[in-house]
Amino acid sequence: MNVQAAAPTNQDDPNQRANQFRLFQGARVKWPPEVPDDMLEAIISETRSTLDNSELNKDPLKVTFRN
Numbered sequence: 001m002n003v004q005a006a007a008p009t010n011q012d013d014p015n016q017r018a019n020q021f022r023l024f025q026g027a028r029v030k031w032p033p034e035v036p037d038d039m040l041e042a043i044i045s046e047t048r049s050t051l052d053n054s055e056l057n058k059d060p061l062k063v064t065f066r067n
Contacts, residue, residue, distance in 0.1 A: 022031040027044045035043070 020030060021028050023029070024031075024033075025041060025044050027047075029040065029044075033040050
């Protein structure tokens with residue numbers, strides 16, 4: 001009987017798993033993205049704007065320890 005080991009999948013190889021994310025416009029993005037580049041750029045821009053205008057970055061513990 002001829003038994004061969006299965007080829008490692010992306011999930012089995014830590015190097016491949018680490019390469020599933022890339023920096024795109026300063027954001028960590030799962031690669032390849034499932035949306036066109038222009039939509040991804042708009043999403044990243046809107047997210048940055050929302051985070052900059054919110055109080056989440058000013059006092060993260062306030063969000064963490066809500067009553």
